Amino acid sequence: MKKLVLTVFFVVICFNLLAQSRTIKVGLDNNYPPYEYVDKHGEIKGFNVHLLKEIEPYTPYKFEFYADSWANIVRRYNAGEIDILSGMFLSEERAKNNYFSIPHNLVSYVIFYQKDKPQIDISKLSDKKLLVQKDDIINMFMIENSYTNVIEVQDPEEAILRLRFNEYDGAVISLVAGNYFISKHQIDDIIFNPKELMKLSYCFASKYKNKDIIDEINEKFYFLITSGKYHKIQENWFSFNKKINSNIIGIILALIIISILFLIVWCCFAYKKVKNKTKELESEKKESNKLKSTLDKNIEIYEKLVTVLNEGIWEWDLITKLTNFSKTYCNMLGYKQNELSPTFQTWKDLLHPDDRQIVIKKIYDSLYSGEKTFEISFRLRKKDKSYIWVLSRGIVTKYNENNEPVYLIGIHSDISSQRKLEEQLYQTQKMDALGKLSGVIAHDFNNLITSILGNTDLAMNRSEDKREIMDRLTIIRDVCSKAKQLTKKMLMMSKRQENHPTKTDIVSSIEENISIIKRLLGEDIIIEYKTIKEHFEVYIDIELFEQAFLNICVNAKEAMLKGGKLTISIDKVFLDSAFITYHSNLSAGDYIQITFEDTGIGMNSNTQKRIFEPFFSTKQTSSGLGLTIVYNIISQANGEVSVYSEQGIGTVFKVYLPLYAQQEILSENSEFNTQSIQTSKDKFVVIIEDDSEILKMIQEVLEKEGFSVKSFLSGNAFLNYISANFIPISFMLIDIILPDIRGYRIKELLPEQYLDVAVIYMSGYPKDMILKEFNKIRYEHLILKPFSSSELLEKIKSIIHY
Numbered sequence: 171m172k173k174l175v176l177t178v179f180f181v182v183i184c185f186n187l188l189a190q191s192r193t194i195k196v197g198l199d200n201n202y203p204p205y206e207y208v209d210k211h212g213e214i215k216g217f218n219v220h221l222l223k224e225i226e227p228y229t230p231y232k233f234e235f236y237a238d239s240w241a242n243i244v245r246r247y248n249a250g251e252i253d254i255l256s257g258m259f260l261s262e263e264r265a266k267n268n269y270f271s272i273p274h275n276l277v278s279y280v281i282f283y284q285k286d287k288p289q290i291d292i293s294k295l296s297d298k299k300l301l302v303q304k305d306d307i308i309n310m311f312m313i314e315n316s317y318t319n320v321i322e323v324q325d326p327e328e329a330i331l332r333l334r335f336n337e338y339d340g341a342v343i344s345l346v347a348g349n350y351f352i353s354k355h356q357i358d359d360i361i362f363n364p365k366e367l368m369k370l371s372y373c374f375a376s377k378y379k380n381k382d383i384i385d386e387i388n389e390k391f392y393f394l395i396t397s398g399k400y401h402k403i404q405e406n407w408f409s410f411n412k413k414i415n416s417n418i419i420g421i422i423l424a425l426i427i428i429s430i431l432f433l434i435v436w437c438c439f440a441y442k443k444v445k446n447k448t449k450e451l452e453s454e455k456k457e458s459n460k461l462k463s464t465l466d467k468n469i470e471i472y473e474k475l476v477t478v479l480n481e482g483i484w485e486w487d488l489i490t491k492l493t494n495f496s497k498t499y500c501n502m503l504g505y506k507q508n509e510l511s512p513t514f515q516t517w518k519d520l521l522h523p524d525d526r527q528i529v530i531k532k533i534y535d536s537l538y539s540g541e542k543t544f545e546i547s548f549r550l551r552k553k554d555k556s557y558i559w560v561l562s563r564g565i566v567t568k569y570n571e572n573n574e575p576v577y578l579i580g581i582h583s584d585i586s587s588q589r590k591l592e593e594q595l596y597q598t599q600k601m602d603a604l605g606k607l608s609g610v611i612a613h614d615f616n617n618l619i620t621s622i623l624g625n626t627d628l629a630m631n632r633s634e635d636k637r638e639i640m641d642r643l644t645i646i647r648d649v650c651s652k653a654k655q656l657t658k659k660m661l662m663m664s665k666r667q668e669n670h671p672t673k674t675d676i677v678s679s680i681e682e683n684i685s686i687i688k689r690l691l692g693e694d695i696i697i698e699y700k701t702i703k704e705h706f707e708v709y710i711d712i713e714l715f716e717q718a719f720l721n722i723c724v725n726a727k728e729a730m731l732k733g734g735k736l737t738i739s740i741d742k743v744f745l746d747s748a749f750i751t752y753h754s755n756l757s758a759g760d761y762i763q764i765t766f767e768d769t770g771i772g773m774n775s776n777t778q779k780r781i782f783e784p785f786f787s788t789k790q791t792s793s794g795l796g797l798t799i800v801y802n803i804i805s806q807a808n809g810e811v812s813v814y815s816e817q818g819i820g821t822v823f824k825v826y827l828p829l830y831a832q833q834e835i836l837s838e839n840s841e842f843n844t845q846s847i848q849t850s851k852d853k854f855v856v857i858i859e860d861d862s863e864i865l866k867m868i869q870e871v872l873e874k875e876g877f878s879v880k881s882f883l884s885g886n887a888f889l890n891y892i893s894a895n896f897i898p899i900s901f902m903l904i905d906i907i908l909p910d911i912r913g914y915r916i917k918e919l920l921p922e923q924y925l926d927v928a929v930i931y932m933s934g935y936p937k938d939m940i941l942k943e944f945n946k947i948r949y950e951h952l953i954l955k956p957f958s959s960s961e962l963l964e965k966i967k968s969i970i971h972y
């Protein structure tokens with residue numbers, strides 16, 4: 171049997187001698203004798219070094235040794251600068267990340283202490299000041315067991331030398347290393363507790379990628395044992411501690427003999443399989459190399475493409491809520507990659523407050539409706555607090571056993587420039603629409619002015635007939651009300667409107683616009699209007715809705731170049747769960763359905779799919795934003811727009827708006843309910859208005875309703891008065907733009923006892939300009955000029971609840 175073993179080793183040795191040498195970088199501690207150290211001449215020596223040099227001629231490797239402090243060597247080893255460590259203690263935790271050889275020694279850790287002090291009990295170390303080597307396994311052991319009085323040193327030699335000073339109780343180091351330095355420095359006043367604190371296997375170690383090096387060392391290590399060389403090397407380095415040598419040799423020999431027997435049996439059975447498998451692996455390796463080369467090229471192209479396109483990549487785990495943001499993604503927002511916490515909450519916090527709820531709802535609705543992909547645009551906050559518009563596109567890459575999405579990846583594109591262009595085109599389209607409306611509105615204004623002038627003359631010439639004068643004034647009031655509505659429409663078209671939804675009677679609003687639409691579309695277009703008798707409320711910005719209504723009608727006209735018929739109908743419908751399955755923006759419930767059906771040229775299926783896209787148009791002169799604006803306005807009101815069309819037959823648009831409440835509302839012509847103001851006589855009102863005619867009108871209206879009124883033509887006049895006189899103010903009516911002070915500043919300057927007084931602000935400027943410039947003013951506390959006495963009293967009632 172011995173001859174067979176030696177024959178196998180010699181064959182292997184001869185084969186290795188023919189192979190090309192490979193340089194292996196070996197890291198070791200520069201002061202851990204007798205295992206490894208650097209002597210006074212700068213030469214690297216020690217038991218571990220001797221073993222490797224003895225093995226080297228029989229391996230395909232050339233070992234290069236690098237010595238440094240243990241902490242630095244471990245750092246370089248983890249960084250991949252060192253291939254193997256010549257000595258590392260084996261532990262279960264370390265074995266997870268490192269591949270170990272069979273033990274080439276056993277190391278005992280004991281406590282060294284001064285001879286003239288009592289022996290240290292290893293079960294009572296919590297209050298002892300103990301010296302240990304930095305980054306050594308015993309140091310980690312002490313920390314894990316909450317020994318707080320640990321003093322770290324660079325190596326065992328420093329521990330022995332510092333132990334001679336009385337400020338330390340002991341040193342926990344290797345028994346062999348401690349005895350070595352005691353002998354080296356001829357120290358006779360330090361001894362050790364023979365009871366071992368820890369006993370560990372000492373091995374060569376590498377990362378798993380260098381597993382083949384350790385396997386080669388193991389194989390040649392058997393040769394050293396069987397040839398007797400290992401025993402001689404050990405005697406050479408551990409002659410001062412023969413007891414330890416004999417224990418180590420016995421354990422290692424037993425391990426080696428068992429390993430050799432297993433190896434021989436295994437070789438006999440595995441040889442043929444290895445030979446066949448080698449051929450398969452060589453073939454697979456060639457194919458794998460080709461695939462790897464192709465993959466590397468594709469990855470390189472992909473990374474360059476992503477960089478050029480400036481697309482931010484993201485990943486989202488729906489189970490853990492963890493996310494991953496690419497470098498480009500972070501740079502897009504002005505952050506470095508490590509500045510964004512990888513969580514869903516981070517992304518959620520970056521969303522614009524106005525977008526947050528609707529965006530998250532749309533994403534989840536899309537994912538859990540069975541769709542694999544989604545696309546949505548929204549605003550994200552940059553590091554400098556500004557916002558950019560992004561287009562987010564995502565795809566589900568992993569589902570759970572219930573076919574629910576659990577993992578997504580996607581990209582973010584910065585579309586801020588595109589949005590800016592949309593804004594510019596949006597204004598262009600409105601100006602175009604304004605031009606179309608101007609003729610109609612000018613015609614109507616001329617009629618209104620003619621009516622006002624005529625009725626005024628008649629009233630003046632019939633001064634003896636009071637009843638006729640009242641009739642004429644009533645006509646003038648009604649005409650002025652119509653002029654006010656036309657003015658609102660002009661203001662709506664003149665500038666971009668912010669979204670300020672209110673409860674609105676949508677049926678009445680549409681009825682008011684029908685006459686304008688008839689004039690706008692011309693005599694070639696027949697308009698048929700069908701509506702329900704009831705009036706219902708929806709929650710929408712009525713000015714924006716009227717713009718959407720106008721855009722749909724103009725779009726219908728352009729589809730009927732030779733004339734035709736546009737049917738506008740209003741119905742109340744209930745949308746059930748089956749319907750909303752295919753309309754993800756809606757929820758089940760009662761809706762107002764507004765249908766626009768034209769007899770135009772119609773659209774094919776491809777055009778219908780893109781009809782709401784920005785800049786898409788089938789007409790050369792169109793901006794392509796008309797229906798995009800319609801879609802955005804209706805979506806903001808939690809509604810939806812759908813389209814169905816057939817070429818040569820016509821197109822049907824359907825607008826769905828959710829009902830605000832399931833009850834009838836008062837008709838616009840209903841008289842103001844004066845019964846609710848019978849308790850107003852004890853209310854004291856302050857009016858501040860620089861226009862004396864308006865001030866006089868408001869004062870007369872309020873006094874007629876029983877209010878006590880104090881009026882002022884300027885803000886400073888009121889402030890001077892209130893500083894010297896107490897008024898039991900119930901509420902105030904203040905013009906926002908006064909010649910001496912801004913109206914909203916007046917309340918800030920009031921004495922403390924007036925801070926809770928309700929204020930209604932008045933202005934003749936458009937509401938969006940007021941709300942934007944004076945952001946402290948709430949829309950609910952604003953009334954716009956011109957207003958009637960009934961509108962004023964309604965506003966007062968809504969604010970002070972009298």
